[in-house]
Amino acid sequence: MNSLPITSSQTGVHEHLSALVARHADAGAPFRKPVTDYNRRAFEHSIAAWRAAGAAPLILDTGCGVGLSTLNLATQFPDHFVIGIDQSEDRLGRNTQWDGPPPGNLCFIRADLVDYWRLLLEAKVFPARQYLLYPNPWPKIGHLARRWHGHAVFPSIIALGGVIECRSNWRIYVEEFAAALTQLSGRPTACEAYATDTPITPFERKYLASGHALWRCRSELPPQKNDAG
Template sequence: MTQTQAPMGDSKAIISNQPGVHEKLDEIVRKHLAHRSKKPYQAHTEQAFNEMNAIVENFDGEIILDSCCGVGQSTRILAKQNPDALVIGIDKSAHRINRNIDDVWQADNYHLIRADLNDFYRLVAAANWPVSKHYILYPNPWPKAKHIQRRWHGSAVFPEIISIGSEIILRSNWPIYLQEFQQAAAIAGRAGQLTQVNEAEPLTPFEAKYQASGQTCWQLRVE
């Protein structure tokens, strides 16, 4: 079966040619844990990190990372929920970062930055940022089995991802993605718990769309 999209209300449920956790997941994760990426950093990401790092070094409080933040709705909500924290949202798309959002989401304690997370994660890990919570909300699932290494837990930067944050919180409407991340985290020595998302206020536009379509959203919390 090839990967397709089945209609489900206003959004589409993920259908994959992969029935469960990828058979090569453990092999891929162990390879990346043993051999760290050493590719050069992209200039725009290194510059964005240096600017943000200066702010982090002068901040004495909780730091929350919101990866793949898109238009920044989740970053703004997290900043509103954690007024004493510094919340940093990162996305690779300048268009999404700069999209206008209603003032109801505005707060003074967050930053939205454009950067390639494949580089940004390595820079954050090297600088040992004291991140308390690391959110990865509704990442691209790459549901075709052949694309396993495009998922965060199958990527070369997974060793850095799993090292960032006292807590790592992922959400997805495709439970296999979270089951794979949970298994990858266990290989790296971190336990995770998978639960259903029941919050009334959606954190992201994707979450709102999935919930409105009757899809179940799932959360993995890695301690």
């Protein structure tokens, strides 16, 4: 998640985004970064927790940081199971300032998202919803391939399907995410202004309190048959 002010000379959707997305989609072979043993064990642990809870419709809170968004999503969707994923043990261990006992329909896992998304596809476990809330924007022009929509794993995110929602305080990030999502899915997706009286992440709360504009895009992709076996 992004906690720093965004400074960038980029003023619109990156001119190379479409070509980069097409190259990743047309590579002719899956993204071949080896999955680490740690990430595979973390993935198996979280999927076992989901199955033990009844394999309810699955929500991914990717890059969940301190986990406040995961707790809020689990409360908002009590008939779903939410997996909060972050690569930082320090962030996952911090105080979330959550009032009362946590909901029971969630688990947290420390893992690399690049591996986690691909392991979901490999296991044919398809989320009902995917949230990418205030990801690191990588705002410099040369950072395009580090943003999720410019990363080689982005086709895997789209292949998992479900409702995909991205929020950021940097409009360009959401505009690019929407453009890449539209390009790969064929479903028109747009960036829109976002405001709420009930912020669900620490950054969302901070940005709203300081008067920052927030942006989001949301697309509902066709559901896929889940393997809950």
